[in-house]
Amino acid sequence: MPQSYIKKILDARVYDVAIESPVDPAPQLSRRLNNNVLLKREDLQPVFSFKLRGAYNKMMHLTEEERRKGVIAASAGNHAQGLALSATKLGVKATIVMPRTTPQIKVDAVRARGGKVVLQGDTYDEASNYAKKLVQEKGMVYVHPYDDPEVIAGQGTVGMEILRQVHGPLDAVFVPVGGGGLAAGVAAYIKFVRPEVKVIAVEPEDAACLKLAMEKQRRARLPEVGIFADGVAVAQIGKETFRVLRKTIDDVITANTDEICAAIKDIFDDTRSIAEPAGALALAGLKKYVEREGCEGKTLLAIDSGANTNFDRLRYISERTEIGEQREAILSVTIPERPGSFKKFCNALGKRNITEFNYRYGDDQDAQIFVGVSVRQGGEDRRELVSSLEGMGYPVLDMTDNEMAKLHIRHLVGGHRPASVEHELLYRFEFPERPGALMNFLTKLGNRWNISLFHYRNHGAAYGRVLVALQADPTQRKDLESFLDKLAYPYHEESENPAYKLFLS
Incomplete structure (x- = not known):
């Protein structure tokens, strides 16, 4: 029975190498969720994880x-x-x-x-x-990483510390699950000492081995496992951990990659620390729980289980965060292929911030653009945006939940210049990145020269960068350069760039 773990946890020898990690408040997230959100900081251990x-x-x-x-x-x-x-x-x-x-x-x-x-x-x-x-x-x-009673007892000291450190009400504790060692130890202790506290397991959608076992009421093996959250990428829940968890866990919640990335940003905003994907998993589950239950005024704790991630992975995490927070809509929009269409479309967006704008000339009838737009958190504002654009006559395809579009298509919009596009000149611009900057740029660019290629992505830097191809025959070249000089935006011509010649011209 899980009760047999209590003495093991109380007697566990961990503090020769481990610290009693703090429980930190998450004030920004607490205000946003209207609940008291706490983080158990196992990322502060000497090995940046609870595993020791x-x-x-x-x-x-x-x-x-x-x-x-x-x-x-x-x-x-x-x-x-x-x-x-x-x-x-x-x-x-x-x-x-x-x-x-x-x-x-x-x-x-x-x-x-x-x-x-x-x-x-x-x-x-x-x-x-x-x-x-x-x-x-x-x-x-x-030495098994999770399916061993002594290992489970060592991880269970996290639960013992939580109950000692959190004074007053504690409504739910969210625990990341891979093989289940941490969850089993924490759940066994908390459910014995304070059974009214919910213990909720959180797994990645693409590695939900506990969820599968709970549904089947027996251990089963996933045919394949996603490895974005590599610390919890396990195909089958442990035998001993499942024996404990099936009697102690209140619920199992799954989170997708975008939601995990958003939780990494939430932890950074409140603690200035960077969790690994598995480390932020429990918080992603906490946020889904709040949305699902509509709870307010509760005290909810997520275990930040680790901070071991490669620095170069942060690029991908940052890219997916806005979508994970439901604060960016990714749309494919058809607009007329004629000068001024970009500007008119930007006007249709109103004061919304454009986060991405990709386009390549296809034919002389319609232009297909790939656009990212900031929206208010939650899906309602996104739906209103799509409805508004459709009401103005723009055909729109919402690709916010389209995995291929987010991973690949956004980087492939372009291709070689069609034969019908003549006298194309390529320029790279920089402008101060602030609300309305892209619209201001398009307004100044005007309708005199047709845009045959356009690429922009907001990276949160001080300066925005835009790659633009303009059609100007040789007799207009001097006028175009004079016009660009008056724009007051730093620019560089890239028409002879070998990358352009190989892949775009």
Whole structure:
């Protein structure tokens, strides 16, 4: 029974290596959600994740003979770092099998903490199978990242701390789930001590192994697993963790990639720290819970479970955040192919901020543009925008939820210049990035020269950058350059750029 974990959790040896992480308020998010939102900051641990709690507690329960054999584990990174640090502290050799898809920051961190890294397979399960093979061949002790009572008890100290740190009401605790070690430990403790507190598991939509098991009332394996939230990319819930969770968890919520990215931004806004996708997963679930239940005035806590993510992944996270917060609409709009159409369309948008504008001349009848527009949070404003544009006669396709459009099409709008487009000149412009800047640019550009290519994306920088192709025959070249000089926007002609010649001209 889950109650058997209480003594194990109370006796767990974790504080030789772990800190009692703080519970921090999230004031901006609390105001926005009309609830008291708290974050349990496991990202502040020495390995930037809760995982060293379970790893060290397991190590402390090994016999001297087992320690001499050395330990081995399969991990996407955080358990690996925790085990490597624990083993180094206790003078034990540690071998870690990691999927090849593991972020390099985690691989480097394991090596820096004294662990030997073996890269094998593309998923946790493939790495785990290889680690178990090495156990048979070399006799090392396997330290499971989640499906072990001592590991679960070590992670359960997070729940013990939460109840000690949160004074007053606590309505729900949101816990990220991969294999279920953290959730099982936290749920076992909280449900025994304060059964009125809801414990809600949160999984990625593309790695929802607990949700699948709860629906089937038995453990089942997902046919494939998404790896964006690599720290929870597990195909099957643990046997021991499921035994505990099926009796203690109140609900399972799933979050998609955009929602996780939005939660990463929420954590940054309130703490100035950057969570990894799995680290922000619980908060993404908390936000969905508030929207679903319509609750107000509640005290809700999300476990920020880790901060191990590659810096270059932030580009992708930032790109998806606005959509995850439902503050950007991605639309395909058909406008007439004639000078002045861009400006007229921008006028139709009113004071809404344009976040992206992509176009390439196709024919002399219609222009197909790919446009991003800021909208108020929630879907209603987006629907009103689409309805308003359709009412003005613009054919509109809402692609905000179109994964291919967000991942690929937005970067492919363009192509080579059609044969009917003559005398095309390409220019790169910069202008101060502020509300209305793009509209001001189009107004000054006027209708004299036809635009045959247009690309703009708001990146939150001080200066906006626009790539524009204008049609001007040789007799107009001098007038065009004189006009551009008077625009007072820095510009560079790119008509001879080899990238333009290869892919666009």
